[in-house]
Amino acid sequence: MASMVLRDVVVDIPVYNASTRSLKNNVVSAATGGRVVLGGGRTFVRAVDGLSLELGHGTRLALVGHNGAGKSTILKVMAGIYHPTAGRMRSEGTVASMFDIGFGMDEDATGWDNIALRGRLLGFSRREIAKRTPEIAETSELGRFLDMPLRTYSTGMATRLAFAISTAIDPDILLVDEGIGAGDAAFLERAKQRMEGFVGRAGLLVVASHSDDLLLRWCTTGAWMEHGRLRLLGPIREVLDAYHGRDRREAAE
Numbered sequence: 001m002a003s004m005v006l007r008d009v010v011v012d013i014p015v016y017n018a019s020t021r022s023l024k025n026n027v028v029s030a031a032t033g034g035r036v037v038l039g040g041g042r043t044f045v046r047a048v049d050g051l052s053l054e055l056g057h058g059t060r061l062a063l064v065g066h067n068g069a070g071k072s073t074i075l076k077v078m079a080g081i082y083h084p085t086a087g088r089m090r091s092e093g094t095v096a097s098m099f100d101i102g103f104g105m106d107e108d109a110t111g112w113d114n115i116a117l118r119g120r121l122l123g124f125s126r127r128e129i130a131k132r133t134p135e136i137a138e139t140s141e142l143g144r145f146l147d148m149p150l151r152t153y154s155t156g157m158a159t160r161l162a163f164a165i166s167t168a169i170d171p172d173i174l175l176v177d178e179g180i181g182a183g184d185a186a187f188l189e190r191a192k193q194r195m196e197g198f199v200g201r202a203g204l205l206v207v208a209s210h211s212d213d214l215l216l217r218w219c220t221t222g223a224w225m226e227h228g229r230l231r232l233l234g235p236i237r238e239v240l241d242a243y244h245g246r247d248r249r250e251a252a253e
C-alpha cells in the first residue's frame with residue numbers, strides 16, 4: 001500500500017550570487033516565486049514553507065499554483081532528491097518520478113545497455129529487465145538505433161528511450177511534473193496512451209501542471225500552492241475554480 005506524509009516541511013534554497021540590494025526591493029512585491037529571505041548575511045529562497053500533507057493509497061493529487069509556487073520542489077522532496085530544511089517526509093512504497101527520466105543514462109552506451117542501466121537504477125532485477133526489454137524496445141520505436149551509442153540520438157530519440165524505460169515499471173507512487181516533451185506528434189499520441197495506463201495503475205499519484213485538462217483527467221484532489229504555502233486543499237474542481245477566480249480578481253485590479 002502506498003502512502004506519504006509530509007509534516008511542516010520547509011525547503012530553503014541558498015542563493016550565492018544574488019544582488020542583495022535589488023532583492024530587498026523585491027522581497028514583498030514579487031507575485032511569483034517563493035519568499036526571498038535575507039538573514040545572517042545569507043540569501044535564500046523559501047521554496048516550501050511549512051507544508052503538511054497526508055496522502056493515502058488511492059490519492060490522486062494535483063499541485064497547482066503560480067510560477068515558482070513550490071510545486072516542482074515539493075515533487076523533489078517527495079522523490080527524495082531534496083531533503084527538507086525542516087520538518088519530515090515519510091513514504092511507503094516504490095517511487096517513480098517522471099521529471100528525471102533521462103537520469104542515469106550513459107551517452108557512450110548503446111540503447112540496449114541503457115535499458116539495462118536505467119532499469120537497474122529503477123530497481124529492476126536482471127531477470128525483470130530481460131523480460132521487459134522487448135516491450136521497452138518496441139515502445140521506443142528506435143529499431144536499429146538501439147545498437148548505437150546514445151550520443152548519436154537526437155534529443156527526441158533519447159527522450160523516447162527514457163520514456164519507454166520509465167513507464168515499463170509499475171510504481172506504488174508516481175510523481176509527474178508537466179511537459180515530459182516526448183517528441184513528435186505520432187509518438188506523443190502513443191506516449192499519451194501509455195502514460196494514461198501508467199498513471200491509472202499507480203497507487204498514489206502526484207502531478208504538478210498548469211494544464212487544467214490534464215489535472216481534471218488524472219486527479220481528484222487539488223493542492224493550491226502560493227509562495228511555498230498550502231493555500232487550499234480540496235476536490236480538484238473546487239481548487240481550480242478558487243485558483244482561477246483569484247487570477248481573474250488580480251487581473252481586474
Ligand SMILES: Nc1ncnc2c1ncn2[C@@H]1O[C@H](COP(=O)(O)OP(=O)(O)OP(=O)(O)O)[C@@H](O)[C@H]1O
Nearest residue numbers: 013033034045047066067068069070071072073074
Ligand atoms: N536551484 C534553485 N536555486 C535557487 N532557487 C530555486 C532553485 N530551484 C527553485 N528555486 C526557487 O524555489 C521557488 C519554487 O520553485 P519551483 O520550481 O518549486 O516552483 P514551481 O511551482 O514548480 O514553478 P513553475 O510553475 O514555474 O514550474 C522559486 O522561487 C524558485 O525561484
